Amino acid sequence: MSDDHSARARGPAPAATTVAGGPPVAVGPLAGRTGGPVLRPGDDGFDDECSGYQTAFRHRPDVVVGAAAPDDVRAAVEFAAENGLPVGVQATGHGSPAPLEGGVLIATHRMDGVRIDPAARSAWVAAGARWQQVVDAAAAHGLAPLSGSSPHVGAVGYTLGGGIGLLSRRYGYAADHVRRIDIVTADARLRRVTAESDPDLFWALRGGGRGFGAVTGVEIGLVPITRIYGGGLTFAADRMDDVLDAYAAWTAAVPEELTSSLTMVAMPDLPAVPAPMRGRHVATVSVAYIGGACEGERLVAPLRGVGPRLKDTLRDMPFTESGAVHAEPAQPHAYAGDSAMIGGVDGAALRAVRDLAGPEAPVMCVVGLRHLGGALARPPEAANAVPHRPAAFSLGVLSPVDGADPAAVRAAHGRVLAVVAGRTLGRSVNFAFGAGRAADPSGLHPAGDLRRLDALRRRLDPGGVFRHARPGTAARGR
Ligand SMILES: Cc1cc2nc3c(=O)[nH]c(=O)nc-3n(C[C@H](O)[C@H](O)[C@H](O)COP(=O)(O)OP(=O)(O)OC[C@H]3O[C@@H](n4cnc5c(N)ncnc54)[C@H](O)[C@@H]3O)c2cc1C
Structure with missing residues (x-):
């Protein structure tokens, strides 16, 4: 399969468009230069092309290019640079830092080879x-x-x-x-x-x-893996203290072949939530172990020993089914979140987090503690900009934000992450969600790396064509 395999749907050839307060941008010449569609506000398909998994906001560019091939991407960037417009890029919309207001959005979902x-x-x-x-x-x-x-x-x-x-x-x-x-x-x-x-x-x-x-x-x-022993163990609130202590101790002893996380969430009392979890504060340990089911069973025995589970989905599975380990929702929704890369945890800290993010929290919080270490802590063959390698865990907190007061959400997340402030090395680039936190560069990289990254961005892009995705810059079109 080639990179430009997609059907080349030619869109309408619009003449000009405007954003509030800005001069019109003539997009006609761009339509003739791309294989994929070129759409402006009001065109059929424009809203869909600008939408993604995150529904807290939608990009509002002057024009969206549904890129079907690298040449379309090149044409879109050239057009933006010629017209002094910013460029945003969207694949799935899981992690955009902020809405693009004006400018050129490049939607890459057609390029899926x-x-x-x-x-x-x-x-x-x-x-x-x-x-x-x-x-x-x-x-x-x-x-x-x-x-x-x-x-x-x-x-x-x-x-x-x-x-x-x-x-x-x-x-x-x-x-x-x-x-x-x-x-x-x-x-x-x-x-x-x-x-x-x-x-x-x-x-x-x-x-x-x-x-x-x-x-x-x-x-x-790629790595030579075809199967894993994976799934989740879900415990109810009455076992939570023991689960937190057990998880903190267990992660200190498991081999590198086992990667896991602990999620805590006060599930809403809604019919859409499966019966055993509905309306309950639950803790789930998700596991992916590279090894046989027998050894996997032995490794998770200390966790199962904590007590009865509301759900126990651990099994040998082909890696093609590995999405079942975390079973995260595919449905687009509105969310905000942040994280801390931390040196370590203990049961007491996890209990403090649990209390702040539980049913009494002012907004629903999903807390995710991912066990790091092992190969994550070692430098790769060719050095890269991945930060905070010594972190033993990442602690993330995420909330649905439909109808929620953004300030209340930010404050709730701040209180949760403050529990581990003394052990925090920084924040994770990938686990900052929603306008505000995702656009904030603080803590994403050590100061020296931030300077190096910024200097390189300025050298390659002195006019700020890609300013929308630069951490710390405003996402305005013009
Ligand atoms: C449900 C869920 C589960 C997740 N699980 C994990 C996980 O297990 N591990 C992990 O590390 N992260 C995880 N993430 C975070 C995820 O990796 C980031 O949000 C990532 O940025 C998403 O990329 P995307 O292309 O899907 O999203 P998009 O919102 O389309 O893009 C995200 C950012 O990347 C930029 N971008 C995308 N494509 C390009 C491109 N071709 N060129 C230049 N810039 C580009 C966009 O401009 C934007 O700034 C998860 C997020 C969600 C919502």
């Missing part, structure tokens, strides 16, 4: 492919990518932010396995970036990867 090279144990992944597509293509050759908890997330956006996955303690960050990145920079050049061709940009894109350009595809290394 995946090509496996079994001999090189690698995959070429086009900009809009979701993890499940990569997982399925790799599985046909007995291989797996370093995908994350949700198979619906975009492989490229995830990897640019580092990428903490199901197999991470054994193999490290997804960004550690990148071999080549094709990117259109602000000068509208399509660059093939490798460790040899451009070491500085190759370093930056792997972990600090936003705001340098529009990536058209990445070559990633």
Whole structure:
């Protein structure tokens, strides 16, 4: 399959468009330069093209280019640069830092080709492919990518932010396995970036990867995994104290082949929530173990020993079903969240977090504690911009925000993360969600790396064509 395999639906050729307060932008010339559709506000399909998984906001560009091939991406960037417009890029909309107001949005979902090279144990992944597509293509050759908890997330956006996955303690960050990145920079050049061709940009894109350009595809290394022992153990509130103590102790002893997380959530009392969990405060330990079911059973025995489970879904499974480990929702919704990369936890800290984020919290909070360490703590062969490697855990807190007061949500998250402030090394690029926190660069990288990333962005993009994705800059069109 090629990167530009998609059907080339030619959209309408609009003449000009305006955003509130701005002069009209003539988009006619752009329509003739792309294979994919060029849509402006009011055109059929414009709203769909600008929408994504995050529904707290929708991009409102002057024009959206439904890119079908790298040449479309190049044309869109060239047009934006010629007209002094900012460019935003959206694959799935799981992690946009803020709405793009005005300018040019490049929607990459048509570019979803995946090509496996079994001999090189690698995959070429086009900009809009979701993890499940990569997982399925790799599985046909007995291989797996370093995908994350949700198979619906975009492989490229995830990897640019580092990428903490199901197999991470054994193999490290997804960004550690990148071999080549094709990117259109602000000068509208399509660059093939490798460790040899451009070491500085190759370093930056792997972990600090936003705001340098529009990536058209990445070559990633794959690992020889076909099955895992995985799933979740869900406990009710009356076992929570014991689960928290057991999890803190258990993670200190498990091998690198086992990656896990602990989620705490006060489930709403709604018919959509499965009966055993409905209206209850629950803790779920999610597990992905590279090894046989027998050894997996032995490893999780201390957790099962805590007591009866509301749900116990641990089983041997093909990696193609690994989305079932976390079973995250595929339905778009509105959410905000933030995280802390932390040096360690104990039962007391987890209980304090539980109390702040439980049924008494002013807004519904989903707390996710991911066990890091192992290969995540080791530097990759070619250094990259993935920060905070010594962190033993990431602690994330996320809330639905439909109708919620954003200030109340931010304050609730602040209180939860304050519990671990003394052990916090920084924040995770990939786990900052919603306008505000996701656009805030503080703590994402150590100060020296932040300076290096910013200097490189300024050198490659002095006019700020990609300012929308630059942490810390406003997302205005003009
Ligand atoms: C339900 C859920 C589960 C998740 N699980 C994990 C997990 O297990 N591990 C983990 O590390 N992260 C996880 N994440 C975070 C996720 O990796 C980030 O939100 C990531 O940025 C999503 O990328 P996307 O392309 O799907 O989203 P988008 O919103 O489309 O893009 C996110 C950001 O990446 C930029 N971007 C996307 N494509 C390109 C491109 N081609 N060129 C340049 N910039 C681009 C966008 O401009 C935007 O700034 C999860 C998020 C959600 C909502």
